[in-house]
Amino acid sequence: MIRKVKKEIRVIGFDDGTFKFKARGDKVILVGVVMKGSLDVIGVVTRWITIDGLDVTDAIIDAVTSSRFKDLRVILLKGITYAGFNIVDVERVYKETGLPIIVVIRKKPDITSMELALKKHFNDYEMRIRLLKSAGTPIELIPGKLYYQAIGISREKAEEVIRITSRNALIPEALRLAHMIASAVMTGESTRE
Template sequence: MIRKVKPEIRVVGFDDGTFSFSSKVAHGRTILVGVVMKGAREVVGVLSRWITVDGTDATEKLIDAVVNSRFKDLRVIMLKGVTYGGFNIVDLDKLYLETGLPVLVVIRKKPDLRAMEAALRKHFPDWRERFEVLRRAPPLFELIPGKLYLQTVGLSPETAAEIVRTTTKTGLIPEPLRLAHMIASAVMTGESTKE
């Protein structure tokens, strides 16, 4: 449990790389990058794993990356959403239980669960299982109305908000997530894209 959020709190923020439609059809892979930081000030390291586009391995790959890393002083796992590589959905409760670390999801747009369910029904024979993982995710709360939403497992909304403020240098997105996005997109396309 996090009692006080220190300026140098150790967090890892994960985002995925871009992928093409052809990689979806061929069940290709995309990279998942985690940037380990002390607050918003110092990059301590980078983790990476390959995940299957539209697969079901994102949760396991995240667990593996965190549990088997040399970074044993992590306090929080940050995610930029719960879907990676298309509809490779992260089970937030499982991630929390198997790593022992609180999970903080940061997103800019409120997801449309009805549209997601319709897409899952249309494209995936296992749509019920995938949608159940989405449905079980904790409720969103607005940090900045209409601009930034959070989901947490193992953290109070107040502590989560403080962690976001502590790890954000500029803009709305915490630095570990912003850098993970840039690195992952550069690996996949040869050039980083803006968050």
């Protein structure tokens, strides 16, 4: 439990690399950037995940629990769908790492459209829809521009963590850097967040 959010709070932010939607079963890099607040990069972890697979949850848990970074306080996720519809089980990540999770989203997700796509393309759509809904309803932080979901942390503390860990963008710096690194690995150069 976080009693006070310090300026140098240690966070890890995860994002995946660019991929082709028709490449189901191929691998995509998952990058976690460890930061102290919004200024100091402490380290980077990587794992490979399957497009439209079910392995992102295990990859995040492994990256956090087996890394040398033992003083992490919060896990930041750039959404809960990675590599297409490889959906994070946020409850399991929270339970197995003991760390609160803040899911940061730039656009409010269209859950109805996502459910329809899951029903159309996946035999296990019921389980994936359950995972999708497990993070709860997104909370609007910046009207029309930034939303978040908080697991294991209060709204007030989650919003404070987002503010403290953001610097030159709307999203926390660890997520911005994870996006840039992951896209560079997959395409040869970084893309803007």
